[in-house]
Amino acid sequence: MNGLLALLKDNGAGQARLLAGPILILMVLAMMILPLPPFILDLLFTFNISLSVMILLVAMFTRKPLDFAAFPAVLLFATLLRLALNVASTRVVLLHGHKGPDAAGHVIEAFGHFLVGGNFAVGIVVFVILVIINFVVITKGAGRIAEVGARFTLDAMPGKQMAIDADLNAGLIGEDEARRRRAEVGQEAEFYGSMDGASKFVRGDAVAGLLIMVINIIGGLVIGVAQHGLGFGDAGRVYTLLTIGDGLVAQIPALVISTAAGVVVSRVATDQDVGQQMVSQLFANANVLFITAGIMAAMGLIPNMPHVAFLLLAAALAGGGWLLRQRQRAQEEAAAREPAQTQAAAEAAAAEASWEDVSMVDPLGLEVGYRLISLVDHAQNGDLLHRIRSLRKKFAQDVGFLPPVVHIRDNLELKPNDYRILLSGVEIGKGSVTPGQWLAIDPGGAGAQLPGTATTDPAFGLPAVWIDVAMREEAQIAGYTVVDASTVIATHLNHLMHRFGARLLGRQEVQQLIDHIGRDAPRLVEDLVPKTISLTQLHTLLRGLLEEDVPIRDMRSIIEVVAEHAPRLIAQETPGTGLDTAELLARVRVALGRAITQHWFPGHGELHVIGLDGQLERVLIQAWTTSGALEPGLAEAVVQGAQRAIAAQDVAGEPTVLVVPPVLRAAMARFLRHHFPQLGVLSSAEIPEDRVLRMTATIGRGQG
Structure with a gap:
């Protein structure tokens, strides 16, 4: 039974929320059409003022714009309510204004007499100033911010959607969270677009208020003089005060709601509301308060200045700065006394595995033992890096494409004098060198035995001996090829780069090669990829040449052969099998025959x-x-x-x-x-x- 009552109660509350909008629209239409007594007008004007204050407070306490996603619709209804009240109050003022200042209700009377002192000229000036503030300053600024925000939000939507998809594919979020974020991105774009349009309501309301005031004054003068027999001065004073009171009672809530609109669209979304942001950021620096206090105190000492006001404010600012400085010092001391366990836990949390920890395998790498670090360290006059750069340049000139950068790192697992060369993370060569000594390589037919450590040349497998620097000239005279440790590693690396040149040529290098040729001969490559041959097929063709030690420097001849024969070979293939590059490779080799020979x-x-x-x-x-x-x-x-x-x-x-x-x-x-x-x-x-x-x-x- 209790459950049934609760269900009926929830259904009743839901129905009430559903009927709130239609009832409000009907009330607005009724106010425009039906005459209202002054007491009802007082209640509605009071409701309008309280509604505007509520809207401003809600806008102040929201943490992000979507927390008040209904604001554009609320702005529309509030504007319609004010305009309906203007129509209803205009009817009452023009019909009963000759009876006295309370003919349109006590709220209009209070705004017309108490706020402007019963002076209709002052009332007109105040009303016009409020309209200018609302129309020129607040509404125009808020509308511009909403317009720019809508444009930037729409421009950022594809990037936000891609970021959501990336997080989803990476497993950082689930389907439900991704769906929620996509909906939030769409709602944010719709919100700023709606705010861009809703700001026009407020601007139109300000203009309408000004026109309604002029029309009411003119209408009141005509009705008062022509129908009720009032003098021109009496009619002007009575109807003008009532019109000013009516305008103020509508314009002040309009100003409050315009301010709320500016707050909503101008704030930056954080985990704080507007008040917290202002306090935490305006009063975050004690030095700012001290400097401001000093300026105020200096101005307060100037003769004929209101000394009490300036000096009192300076003292308040200095006191606030001192309290803020004391609180910051207390927080710093508390942070310094933080237990080491908490700090270790924070470091452990910060060290949680992420995608940043996933490193790609280097296409070409060189690892050295710790005694060989001096060979790659400029501070220790190591020249291996310079030699490797020269190797890459020479390789590009000889073979025809730029090889990947050689990534060098130390490896404590290697013996101190050892090194190894890696291709895509797999060892393809290794050796051992002795820094400070020279390697004497016997190319065949060396005349004498040299004292030193016998070894083998790591690049070509020739017998060799590590000798001291003093034996260098003697070894050269005896017919040995003498090189230092850096040259040994560089020669070994160069040999392996040529041997595995086909593995070093990836699709990215092929695309870069095509782009490079296209800058010098655009007509040569404009129909090559993918119209004549796909990038994958061209990659296979070039790797086939490199596997047989054929340089690809003459790309002009290669492209001309491909352009001439590839369409015919593709036409001869069985549909769906694709191009067989074997025959195309043979024809390219014939075209490069002179260079191969x-x-x-x-x-x-x-x-x-x-x-x-x-x-x-x-x-x-x-x-x-x-x-x-x-x-x-x-x-x-x-x-x-x-x-x-x-x-x-x-x-x-x-x-x-x-x-x-x-x-x-x-x-x-x-x-x-x-x-x-x-x-x-x-x-x-x-x-x-x-x-x-x-x-x-x-x-x-x-x-x-």
């Missing part, structure tokens, strides 16, 4: 290369075209034959280059790359016609 055979002499026996060549073509793989016996024979041919080339001092027919080049390069990284596999179509080709070693039957 020059890379392996500098100068213009004969090309002494390794070839395939004719019978083996036919067997390999048949095997790869039919099954795409070699039988184990045939594969072993090819590897052994290549090993003997490479050894013969090394003995003769010739480049280790294998020339095969175009149909075999890609397959042979993939097969032999894992066994002989130093072997270059070229197609006969890539050799320029003006270069003489001579086979000095053969793989297969008839090899020497």
Whole structure:
């Protein structure tokens, strides 16, 4: 039974809230149409004043604009209520004004006599001043703030929505919280847009008040003289005072509500209301109070000044500054006496894991032991950083793209003299150097043994010895290549950068390369990506060249080949399979044939290369075209034959280059790359016609 009563009570309260708006509208319309007795007018004027004070206090105590989201609608209803009261009071003033000052009620009489002393001229001046303050200062400023706030809020909506989506995707908030925040962002935009329009109500109300006053005075003069037989002076005094009282009783609440509107749109949303913000920020600095007190005291000592007022205010400000200084010192002492446990807990809370703790893997990194820190420290005359910068510049000039920055850091887990080189967080090389000593590398045929610590060159695996600085010239005379510790690391890094150049070229580098070319030759690349070839396909093509040690400096030739052949190759592919870059890679290599040949055979002499026996060549073509793989016996024979041919080339001092027919080049390069990284596999179509080709070693039957 109690539950049923509570439900009925809640339903009754809900129905009352639902009917509040329609009832208010009906009351406003009734006031405009039906004549009201003076007593009812007194009640309604009193209600209007109390409503305006309530609105101002609510605006003062809100912490953010959306806490008073109904303000635009309240502003509209309050304006309509004032205008309806103006109509109702005008009717009463013009009908019964000749009976005396209390004809329109005691509220209008009090405002017309007590506030302006019964002087209608003073009343007119006061009323006009109030209208100017409301219209020119408060309403105009609040309207401008609402307009700018609405514009900025709308401009910031996409960013706020993206921030909410980012927090949701990161798992920092849930679906419900994200939905609530999105709704709040939309409500904030609607609020400022509504306030921009609602401010026009207040401005129109001020203008209407001024016009209503003029109309009432003129109408009162006409009615008083023509209908009631009053003298012109008596009619002017009576109706003007009543009109002024009516205007003041409406304009003062309008001024209060305009102030509330300015407070709502001009405040900055914090966890404090307007009063708390003003007190906490105006009186937050004791020095400001002391300086102001000093200025007031100096002005109070000037002759003919009101000394008591100035000196009293100066004393109050100085006393407030002293109390504020004492409170700040007490807070500082309390903070200094804070227990260490509380501070440790705060630090632990501050150290809570966040996304800032997630670090991306460096594309290229160098870690050094603590004894090698001096090599990368400018303060200790370390030149490794300068060498690495020079390496990147030389790599970009030789290979054709800018490699990633090498991130250097110390690693206490390494031995003091060790270093390691990382590619995407994975070790690809390591070594050990001795700062202060030089590495004497035996390139082959060094004449004498050197005293020192025997080791191996980390870049090329050649025998070497760490020697003292005094032995440097003697080692050079003996035929050794002598380098310092920084050069050893830089050479090793340079070797690995060229070896793993294809891994260093990412999609970002490809896009930057296209952008770089586009600045010099925009017509060359404007239809390249993605109309002719996608960025992914171009990336695969360029990495294929780098994997076989082919520089991509000549991007003009590469782009021209892609633009010429890619559309045809795409048209020949099965729908849905995409472009196969293998044939495109072969055509690019042919276009770069002169540069590839020059890379392996500098100068213009004969090309002494390794070839395939004719019978083996036919067997390999048949095997790869039919099954795409070699039988184990045939594969072993090819590897052994290549090993003997490479050894013969090394003995003769010739480049280790294998020339095969175009149909075999890609397959042979993939097969032999894992066994002989130093072997270059070229197609006969890539050799320029003006270069003489001579086979000095053969793989297969008839090899020497």
